Amino acid sequence: MTDFVIAGPRHALPPQLSLLRRIYLPRTADAGAFAMSTYGIPLIVLATTQSATLTGIAFALEWLPRLAAFSLAGQVVDRHGTKRVFRIASVLRALVVVAAAFILPTQAGGTGATITVMALAAITGVVTEFSYIAAETAGATASKDAGDRAHRVQSVLLGIDQTATLAGPAFAGFLLHAVGVTGTLLTMAACSLLGALLAPWHRESRLVPPPAPALAGLRTGWKTLVSIPALAWLITGLTVSNMATGVLQAAAPVIVVQHLGQSSAAVGLIWSAAAAASLLAVALCRFAIDRLGLWPAGAASAAVAALAGLAVSQAGDYTSFLVLTAVLMAGEGGMTVVLRTLRSHLIPEPVFGATLAVTILAMLTPFPLAGIVVALTPAAALGHVLTACAGLQAAGLACAFWRLRREPAMRSPRTTQPGAATTP
Template identity: 30%
Template sequence: MSPRIYGLLLSRFLSALGDQLLLFAVPLIVYRSTGSIRMSGLAFFIEWLPRVLSLPIAGQISDRFGGKRLYIGADALRALACLTVALWVADQHQVPIMAVMLMMGGCAFAYAQAFIALETSLPQLVSPAQMPTAQSALQAIDQTSAIAGPAAASLLMLWLTPEQLLWLTGSAFALSAIGAQCFCPALARPDAKIKRPALWHHWRASGAKVLGHPVLRALVILSVSVNLIAGLALASGAAITLGRFGLDPRHFGSLQGSVGILAVCVLLAVPILLRWLSVYRLGIASYTAIALGGLLMASAANYPLFVLGYAICFAACGSFNVFIRSERLLWIAEAERGSLISLIVLFNQLSLPLAGLLISLADTRHGPQWLFYPASLLACLLILALHPGLHRQAGTARVMAE
């Protein structure tokens, strides 16, 4: 990969760092301001619903206007939203929960645009043979930021409040947008002569292609079950840390940091593991680890066990995503990447706002931990049902044989 690509990866790191700071700060802001697990779940629902529903729009925009401009605009919007709320809090000396939730919704919408822009631009920047390595690099960037973000936030919490962290979040997004403008190579513009169908008809046709394809359909089902477990963990992590176990916000930083450390170790091991395993087998092993991590979180009677289950779950998500991303690119034509990938990610992430909604509606007397039991057991049943057929058809399962 060229030096300019490494510059773009640095820009992506700053964007991912901003995401991590936001994921650290917002749950603490909401729970400390309201003291309610239900409000934490509702905030997570509000954060993820626009992120998910905007994905098909992101695909259309990327296919029509190109990924570079979309990526830069998305991070610029997130920078503006975070810095506006931070300025409001500094001026009014109070936390406007409604403004925080609107900021979350705006950042969620922009996240979807940046995610799809990068996914659709990557095949123009690296060769097919380098794609698993590039995907591993992106996962490593995300997970490295998962260490750096919470670690830096935990240290800064000695002097700053969670609300003041929004200044750093907005700055990270702004630097990411500037870096992408400077380092991103010139990409081929979408062919303006291609006649594209109306949005609704396009979604319906894309949905039929995804759900009618046996491999893509199986990948969606597995991803939905994984994201339900991850969504429950993300939506309840701050509330369980501060409420269930009675710890302070710095312990929430250790929770997030432990995830990043283990996840980076796993992703650094991916190229080595792929010498003996197919991408498919790595994906199935990662999926199994996520389900086991969910069961451990459900049964954890003390905080270290909860942290262990949380870390196993999210560390395995990184290597599972390497499999998902590598496999689906084998079945999607280049001209349809933006549209189909955006719709696939929409299906995959529908369980994230569902997780927030489940927590907001759950019986608060027993806490949210019990919800991990049905989610993890469902994941186990799905892999038992889908594995035989998927193993026969998956392209990544045949790489080692070839």
């Protein structure tokens, strides 16, 4: 039997803060820093090195360290609590970005500047995942407390993320043009520090597992995931789907600039439009779950994503490419609401961080693979690769939701707690 210890004063009564103060405001600041770093750092790499190849490598460097950090991040959150991990990760990200802001002006291009921006991409990728896992775990706890209204909490959280994604590409591009690399990096650092300041400062009183090797968190998360069939099937379908989404994201600059003859600003417009469509889909999915349940809402979102994925690979002009990409991401947004609602109910709280890390690790693994595929594919053949990935996406989502149609947890907004549902 696993022993547990109490974190925080035994008789301490933490202040009763609203969801806005303890969850939504810190998440908003962190999402802003996340979006600006994800979309802004590749632009900074391009502006610093003037190399499309190095920009692609930076994309991989952002994702690979994130994947490596997931299992450790989940275990650290379970052990030390969401607030402490969130605050430390936010401060570390700010320090790294500020350091790069002062180092880069002293390097007039060349190898030194290249090493600096590549290290910036890798390090911010790692610390960002710690803050993300902490924020997701805190949001899931709030969802559990909300009971039948859990999907409403998750809709707000996803709306915050999508709003940041909507503003992030355009704002990062504007800052880079208006105030340069240093001003852009200092703005990213300010968002990170704001998130650290907004996080509640009272200590958490909770049960936590004793220290264990890093791989133990990965094993714990994996065992929990496979013990929850509904969640495992949904993660499988979304992982397959993310391969198509990742290839589309990695290939979009080449397709838009080289094939469709548009500017690099047009690439940012696509993702801003996609984020706006996702926001609308999140709102619609919330009402659909209220009235129809998780499975109908998720299946409809999956159908939209699959059909749009097949169509976007055949788009012959910029407008069609933009609209179809937005529709695809709208479908992804709807499925994400379903996923977040399901996992917030079904994953036991003591191992939520470790299990969340495993689910995100599985779902994000296709992104660096997609970057490698795009790097190895001739530009003229990218359309064929997109078509193949879209077919795989449609097949994966169809299999997953066909299997999920009989899962009790998918039939209504209220799902069963895992202790009652999965224990023999």
